[in-house]
Amino acid sequence: MKHRIVLTFLTLWMVFAAAGQTREVHILSTNDIHANVQAFPQLAAVADSLRALYPSMLVLSAGDNRTGDPINDIYEIPAYPIVALMNQVGFHASALGNHEFDSGGEGLGRVTQLAHFTHLCANIHPDPSLGIHTRPYQIFDIDGVKVGIVGIVQVGSLGIPDSHPDNCKGMTFSPVEETLEQYKWLRNECDVVILLSHIGYEDDVKLSKDIPWVDVIVGGHSHTQLDGGEIHNGIFITQTLNRLDNVTHTTITLDNGKVVDRRAENIPVAHSTQKNKVVEEMVNFFSSNPEFTRVLCQVVTPFTTYEELGCMMCDALKAETSADVAFINRGGVRFDTHPTGPFTVSEVLQLDPFGNDVVEVNLTGEELRQMMLSCSLNDKYGPPCVSGCNVEYTTDKNDSTLVKNVKLLTEDGKKFDLKRTYKVATQSYTMAICTSPHKDPGRSVNIQTANMIMNYLEKRGTIDYAGTCRVKKSNK
Amino acid sequence: MKVKVNRTEIEIFEGAKVRHAVLQYFVRRHISTSKLASIQVLDAYDHITDLDAPLTENQAIKVKQL
Known part of the structure; x- marks a missing residue:
């Protein structure tokens, strides 16, 4: 009888202990913001409300943060408004999109230096004199879960991202598949591996066959509206139109350190009525830019x-x-x-x-x-x-x-x-x-x-x- | 580059956006370009795609009237 009580207690303890190893990683992601500064008060409000529920949530952008609104693009330091707003919202990382190069190497250098978040791009090789601060990958510790994120940018027929060739002077780019081969080891080091991709949805789907070591692709470039996310070749892919119409909230569930579930939902942003007042003031400040006169x-x-x-x-x-x-x-x-x-x-x-x-x-x-x-x-x-x-x-x-x-x-x-x-x-x-x-x-x-x-x-x-x-x- | 709009092959300049292929398709079909405001564009997987999205060689898109 005594043994049976001990055994029951042990079994219950093991069940609860195992349940305690179920973890969730939450990601708020966007892509192709294209300088829509006007939607940042709403984006900040969405981020605030989700962060109240999931304080360790990662906030990611899949690139093309700039180019699309003169308020941002002709600012004294081009693209500074978007970077300042992304800093305020609390972004952790952004891929480089092809439009990040639209102010040339020095312009990109200044932007990457002013960002409080990391610009991730594994296939760019810039001349150090340009001062472009990027990393190929970064590992985040989210409440004990190691999340490795590697970034990648689209490379066009000229061997550079789709921007004016003068804007890419002093930089070389390596092919996406070949580059990613070098970061397979992230699988052994991390509980979750995310590819922050600016190559477009159809190319993300093609690429998914060759990168089984990735759990989630947070994608951009093709302005594709996915219904949350989709699984292709075992990899969960997300992307959400452009200009902050929506953002994606992804939940990755881990059991005993293994990813067992990936789900995502779209959250409307640009037409939302909830606004963060501090961010709204920042937008008002940037909108009254004397550059226009x-x-x-x-x-x-x-x-x-x-x-x-x-x-x-x-x-x-x-x-x-x-x-x-x-x-x-x-x-x-x-x-x-x-x-x-x-x-x-x-x-x-x-x-x-x-x-x-x-x-x-x-x-x-x-x-x-x-x-x-x-x-x-x-x-x-x-x-x-x-x-x-x-x-x-x-x-x-x-x-x-x-x-x-x-x-x-x-x-x-x-x-x-x-x-x-x-x-x-x-x-x-x-x-x-x-x-x-x-x-x-x-x-x-x-x-x-x-x-x-x-x-x-x-x-x-x-x-x-x-x-x-x-x-x-x-x-x- | 060559792309397909509703299965019709369109030759368009390098670096064109979805909007430009749809405009060219409309002009060829004598459809008013003002209709651009009342369409939905879908990719090969039937996902909604924005008019400002970049196009790639051999991409196929579909135009749906709203």
Whole structure:
């Protein structure tokens, strides 16, 4: 009888002891914030409420924290607002996304130095002079559970992440799969291994076959909305759209040091009404950035037409890309008058507010002519604005908005060589609405047109476009 | 690069976003570009994808009217 009581007691003790070894790791993750500073008060409120329940929760970003809102991107130290806000929310780590490179190596260096969280990227090899502070991996101790996190960034066809090549000077990048092979040992050292990935959902799924030593991929880059998370090849993958529409709360359950369950839910953020007041004040401070009123140049004679402002925008694209010709769809010019005096940063952002990227394409004169015609037919605002040539449009006799033919002329009104190949600069929207055939599909230079216009105006100092008109229409 | 929108092959510039492939698809099909505001884009796995998402070579997307 005595033995039986002891045995029962021992069994119960063992059951409770085993139950005591069940642990949970909680992760709040996001991706592709794209500088949505306005959603940070709501994000902070979500993080605060979850942290009240799970004080040791990890807060992670899968990269592309910046690029998407001038409040952040043209700050005196570009991307500082996002970093300061992420510091305040209590992020532990972020992957490097391809847009983290948009201010070049030195810009990224400053951002990584100002962050209180770690930038994780195993496949970047920066020149030490750039001061880029990243680590390939970091091991966090979460209430006795060792969580190893390794970061990875997308590498495009040029061997660098998708940013302007100048932004990646002084850095080399190694292929994702080859790099990750070197971090398999994390499996033996850690209870949980997480890949903080900025390569996109479809590539995460492909990669999952080759990295069975990983428990969870917190992914970004493809702006994919998953319903919490999904298991592919035994690996749990999460990703949640972009711009903080939602965040993902992942719960990893361990029993006796082994991962036995992984679950995730989406939590709405951007449209939530709960806000953290301190973070809201920070956002208000960053939004009143004096950079927006900075004077770029002086306007000598007033702008009075869309054509004059469109010519100025095209001149900027042509000059900044050293192209032969530049053109943009007329609908991309958002105001038609500007008085004499200062032209400011905020006025450029009003003139060109869509965040279009500059696209370079090599076209024969004939391909260019066809493209101008296609653009005219597909943009309700009329024929495109140009630089580097003049254009004559023939419209329908009964409908002056219907373009029937296009004739290109050189800047001094002479015959345009339709057989020669020209380097042409345009913007992403214009390129997307032109359906005429051309051999070279073109490429984005990963710089926004507004930034090029700002650079151009600043270099010019003064501008005078009174009476400039490069497009003529007739119905004969 | 070549991508597919609703099984239609579209050739688009390198570095294009989902928005640009859908615009090109709309223009080719004579669909008003203003419809861009009332669509949902799905990836090959039927997940919602944002219009500002980057595109990769041979990616297939589907456009669904809301």
